[in-house]
Amino acid sequence: xxxxxxxxxxxxxxxxxxxxxxxxxxxxLGCEVDFPEAQTCCGQMHVNTxxxxxxxxxxxxxxxxxxxxxxxxxxSASCVAYLREHGAGLDGRLAELTEFLVDRLGVEDVGATFxxxxxxxxxxxxxxLMGIGDRPQRLLEHVRGIDLVELDNAAVCCGFxxxxxxxxxxxxxxxxxxxxxxxxxxxxxxxxxxxxSCLLHIGGALRHQRAGVRVMHLAEILAAT
Amino acid sequence: MSKTGFPxxxxxxxxxxxxxxNVGKATSTIRARRAARVAEVPDWEALRDAGAAIxxxxxxxxxxxxxxxxxxxxxxxxxxxxAHDAAECNAIVSGIVRGHGAPEVIKVKSLATDEIGMNxxxxxxGVAAIETDLAELINQLGHDxxxxxxxxxxxxxxxxxxxxxxxxxxxxxxxxxEPKALAEAARCHLREKFLSVPVATSGANFAVxxxxxxxxxxxxxxxxxxxxxxxxxxxxMGIEKVLPEWRDLEVFVQLLPRSATGERMNPYTSLWTGxxxxxxxxxxxxxxxxxxxxxxxxxxxxxxxxHCIRCSACLNSCPVYSRVGGHAYESVxxxxxxxxxxxxxxxxxxxPTLPYASSLCGAxxxxxxxxxxxxxxxxxLRGRVVREYKSKRSPEALAMETIGRVFASQGLYERAQKLxxxxxxxxxxxxxxxxxxxxxxxxxxxxxxxxxxRSRPPEPAxxxxxxx
Numbered sequence: 001x002x003x004x005x006x007x008x009x010x011x012x013x014x015x016x017x018x019x020x021x022x023x024x025x026x027x028x029l030g031c032e033v034d035f036p037e038a039q040t041c042c043g044q045m046h047v048n049t050x051x052x053x054x055x056x057x058x059x060x061x062x063x064x065x066x067x068x069x070x071x072x073x074x075x076s077a078s079c080v081a082y083l084r085e086h087g088a089g090l091d092g093r094l095a096e097l098t099e100f101l102v103d104r105l106g107v108e109d110v111g112a113t114f115x116x117x118x119x120x121x122x123x124x125x126x127x128x129l130m131g132i133g134d135r136p137q138r139l140l141e142h143v144r145g146i147d148l149v150e151l152d153n154a155a156v157c158c159g160f161x162x163x164x165x166x167x168x169x170x171x172x173x174x175x176x177x178x179x180x181x182x183x184x185x186x187x188x189x190x191x192x193x194x195x196x197s198c199l200l201h202i203g204g205a206l207r208h209q210r211a212g213v214r215v216m217h218l219a220e221i222l223a224a225t
Numbered sequence: 226m227s228k229t230g231f232p233x234x235x236x237x238x239x240x241x242x243x244x245x246x247n248v249g250k251a252t253s254t255i256r257a258r259r260a261a262r263v264a265e266v267p268d269w270e271a272l273r274d275a276g277a278a279i280x281x282x283x284x285x286x287x288x289x290x291x292x293x294x295x296x297x298x299x300x301x302x303x304x305x306x307x308a309h310d311a312a313e314c315n316a317i318v319s320g321i322v323r324g325h326g327a328p329e330v331i332k333v334k335s336l337a338t339d340e341i342g343m344n345x346x347x348x349x350x351g352v353a354a355i356e357t358d359l360a361e362l363i364n365q366l367g368h369d370x371x372x373x374x375x376x377x378x379x380x381x382x383x384x385x386x387x388x389x390x391x392x393x394x395x396x397x398x399x400x401x402x403e404p405k406a407l408a409e410a411a412r413c414h415l416r417e418k419f420l421s422v423p424v425a426t427s428g429a430n431f432a433v434x435x436x437x438x439x440x441x442x443x444x445x446x447x448x449x450x451x452x453x454x455x456x457x458x459x460x461x462m463g464i465e466k467v468l469p470e471w472r473d474l475e476v477f478v479q480l481l482p483r484s485a486t487g488e489r490m491n492p493y494t495s496l497w498t499g500x501x502x503x504x505x506x507x508x509x510x511x512x513x514x515x516x517x518x519x520x521x522x523x524x525x526x527x528x529x530x531x532h533c534i535r536c537s538a539c540l541n542s543c544p545v546y547s548r549v550g551g552h553a554y555e556s557v558x559x560x561x562x563x564x565x566x567x568x569x570x571x572x573x574x575x576x577p578t579l580p581y582a583s584s585l586c587g588a589x590x591x592x593x594x595x596x597x598x599x600x601x602x603x604x605x606l607r608g609r610v611v612r613e614y615k616s617k618r619s620p621e622a623l624a625m626e627t628i629g630r631v632f633a634s635q636g637l638y639e640r641a642q643k644l645x646x647x648x649x650x651x652x653x654x655x656x657x658x659x660x661x662x663x664x665x666x667x668x669x670x671x672x673x674x675x676x677x678x679r680s681r682p683p684e685p686a687x688x689x690x691x692x693x
Contacts, residue, residue: 161584
């Protein structure tokens with residue numbers, strides 16, 4: 001299957017290893033990956049901050065860039081949910097990574113090995129906006145050697161919220177403190193999610209505290225052998 | 226609302242460790258109770274749909290429903306008054322109270338009367354309004370304000386209430402630690418008032434246009450005392466509380482208690498229609514309060530905020546509210562519903578930071594019994610704040626404009642990525658301010674994804690896996 005990758009501006013710039021993992025994973029599963037280089041940003045930050053026209057213009061631009069793609073796959077549940085909500089879901093051709101793996105390819109065992117203790121942060125936009133369901137969980141359960149641990153209060157927001165983390169930094173950090181406590185209590189070595197935005201926030205604090213726990217996008221675990 | 230708005234108020238509140246423990250504990254208890262009670266109802270989603278549909282219909286036909294309500298209340302022996310704003314409403318209530326020569330009124334817990342500052346207005350006219358809801362009484366005795374729609378003293382714990390009661394209603398007596406003994410002190414204080422004060426005021430959870438029936442639900446029975454013992458009853462009701470038909474109540478008496486307190490039904494559901502000789506108040510006044518609601522109704526997206534039945538599920542489920550508490554919202558209506566209602570009722574220019582008081586996690590929408598899509602209303606109001614009130618020359622607007630232009634062009638975008646790697650340029654400018662010392666920013670990697678992509682040898686694909 002020919003797949004166009006929408007990497008998102010965030011991953012392209014800050015988390016290239018996630019993009020490399022997605023490519024590795026999709027190619028391992030027999031997909032041919034395209035990367036339309038005209039792609040930039042979906043406009044979510046603008047819309048969510050109140051700059052609606054600018055943001056929606058970027059969503060329209062996204063639609064144009066990917067107009068000819070058969071299937072578009074993205075490792076960001078948040079951007080996918082936003083695009084769908086604003087009519088830029090490419091008539092069902094836009095899929096979040098775990099949706100693509102589980103629903104389109106019908107794969108839950110992607111052949112990964114990751115012998116570490118892992119906690120899954122479900123992320124609000126994955127769970128509530130996109131409706132990712134238990135796809136990340138099912139994919140992780142099939143990874144060899146993995147020790148999946150429970151995360152208390154998993155469904156509670158980590159406090160990122162895009163520009164919320166900047167505009168309401170104190171509140172954002174109060175939320176983050178509670179999330180960190182739950183991540184550390186879980187005993188996990190790795191905190192993972194279907195989105196790097198929450199992980200930037202959680203991982204930033206873990207690193208700042210020298211907590212000895214790292215964050216990794218789900219794709220990187222699924223690409224590991 | 227203070228000049229600096231929600232971020233500063235939240236910062237102030239977050240410093241109160243006792244409040245954070247109290248609110249955190251109370252909201253998680255109510256959340257668990259709600260979840261258990263909602264899970265018992267097999268047709269919960271259908272009930273939510275019905276609740277949303279009834280509210281949408283009521284709002285779409287509001288003028289007609291209010292006129293029906295006026296006619297049926299009048300027919301049943303009540304008197305209906307129309308108040309355009311807070312001042313008009315307070316004048317009406319004060320006029321009725323003073324007409325009866327009453328120096329005191331007893332109050333059923335009511336948000337509408339708090340919204341218009343009725344207690345202060347009555348005090349200016351020499352009338353003392355006595356709160357009879359236990360938590361409202363706690364706040365009144367402590368010269369404090371409400372921090373929750375349903376549990377107004379949620380920010381207080383037992384120890385604080387014990388001290389307050391011993392200082393006030395118990396006149397120095399040691400009450401001990403039993404909640405029962407604390408409640409008893411309040412009960413003794415209030416019973417005297419129930420039996421002696423001739424005028425009561427209330428809000429309304431519902432008003433049925435078809436029959437003229439007003440409804441109040443509560444847990445303590447103190448409301449029931451106020452609604453039945455005094456000779457005169459004055460109900461102040463926001464115009465959005467009207468329900469078209471009697472049968473509509475069926476949906477809401479199921480949705481409300483489960484969403485609000487996690488109970489199957491309210492301990493006290495009081496419904497009254499006009500006046501009845503020899504039974505209950507002999508004079509009933511209904512004051513229909515607009516106070517900005519008609520303006521809210523004119524906003525096609527924002528108007529869904531008027532569907533709210535004041536259950537507080539959005540507060541209890543909100544990760545922001547449960548950290549900062551209610552006072553940070555500086556309004557009678559805190560939490561997610563307050564973040565969309567307050568700016569609309571007061572005017573966006575008076576509360577421009579409230580629509581941003583959310584991480585857009587969506588928990589409120591998931592829990593709302595009438596399916597108000599609070600996150601989408603927040604986005605709509607943010608759009609209005611930017612369009613209508615934000616200077617185009619503000620640092621944020623200029624940054625957003627620049628970043629928007631950068632993202633609109635592949636060339637500019639790729640140049641900005643290179644600048645980000647050097648630690649500056651529009652991408653870093655957007656990310657850095659406010660990203661405080663608690664969270665380290667990752668170093669911007671030396672190679673963007675697209676640069677890696679271009680560097681891949683063309684074929685065979687599997688020769689270029691990630692460096693592991």
